[in-house]
Amino acid sequence: MTYTIGAIVAILAAVLFDAFVTRQRLTLRGRFWLAYAIILFFQLIMNGFLTGLPIVSYDPAVHWGPRIVYAPIEDIGFGFGLVLSVLSLWSKTGTSRPKQ
Amino acid sequence: MGEWTYLVILLATFAAAAWLEAWPGVRVLRNPRRLGVALLPGIVFLLWDIVVAERGWWSFSDDLTLGPQMWGLPLEEIAFFLVVPTCAILGYEAVSATLDRLRERRS
Numbered sequence: 001m002t003y004t005i006g007a008i009v010a011i012l013a014a015v016l017f018d019a020f021v022t023r024q025r026l027t028l029r030g031r032f033w034l035a036y037a038i039i040l041f042f043q044l045i046m047n048g049f050l051t052g053l054p055i056v057s058y059d060p061a062v063h064w065g066p067r068i069v070y071a072p073i074e075d076i077g078f079g080f081g082l083v084l085s086v087l088s089l090w091s092k093t094g095t096s097r098p099k100q
Numbered sequence: 101m102g103e104w105t106y107l108v109i110l111l112a113t114f115a116a117a118a119w120l121e122a123w124p125g126v127r128v129l130r131n132p133r134r135l136g137v138a139l140l141p142g143i144v145f146l147l148w149d150i151v152v153a154e155r156g157w158w159s160f161s162d163d164l165t166l167g168p169q170m171w172g173l174p175l176e177e178i179a180f181f182l183v184v185p186t187c188a189i190l191g192y193e194a195v196s197a198t199l200d201r202l203r204e205r206r207s
Contacts, residue, residue: 003157006148017141035195039188046113046184055106055164062157078145085141086185087192093134 003062007077014081018088026088036083043079047071105164106176110183117187125197128190138189142181149173149181 018026026032048069050056063072101108121129128135150171152158165174 003152006152010145010148014141031196031199032192034199035188035192038195039191042113042116042187042191043184046109049109050106053105053161053164055109055161056158057161058158059156078148082142082145082181082185083188085144086138086188089141090134090138090189090192093137 001062001064003072003074004064007074007081010081011077014084014088017085022088022092024088024091026084026091032084032087035087036080039083040076040079043076044069044071047075047079051075102163103166106160106174107166110176110179113187114183117190120190120194123194123197125201126190126193128186128193135186135189139182139185142185146178146181149177 015027018024048071050071051058052070054070058072063074066073068076118129120126150173153160153172160174160177165176168175170178
């Protein structure tokens with residue numbers, strides 16, 4: 001379950017980073033969720049290859065159990081944390097477009 | 101594809117998003133300094149990856165990776181943390197630029 005806790009921490013840390021460190025609050029903006037839906041679709045395809053072939057093999061003892069396209073469901077949490085924290089920092093450094 | 105498999109998947113993923121650089125209003129790859137800063141949170145996820153691999157919670161196929169390793173990970177796995185967030189930013193910028201344009205047209 002340690003891997004499961006790691007995924008939850010990754011989600012919470014990214015949400016807090018976005019809200020209080022970069023102060024972009026992307027999680028309140030529709031454009032983030034629209035982009036994330038597209039990113040998630042491609043993530044599932046890529047992760048499906050990585051874990052289905054398999055390039056990466058998991059020790060079943062450390063994750064919760066449910067799998068989506070071969071990958072442990074926790075991978076969606078880690079992916080979300082990575083995508084949100086990177087997009088939030090990207091948004092913070094942008095001056096090209098006025099924020100809505 | 102054998103040992104090239106992971107690298108080919110990375111390149112295919114990059115290709116699936118890189119064309120968005122030509123999308124009107126998108127400037128990601130042409131802004132390498134801003135891109136480099138935005139990728140920094142990936143270091144935390146890379147460290148987690150190194151720890152998890154060391155503890156044996158996951159392992160990488162020798163048959164589907166080229167061989168060279170760093171910090172106990174195949175080089176392809178390290179490149180993952182450059183490629184995937186870059187693709188995410190390209191997607192976000194394309195969505196963002198499109199929504200801005202639609203809004204301008206409406207007003």
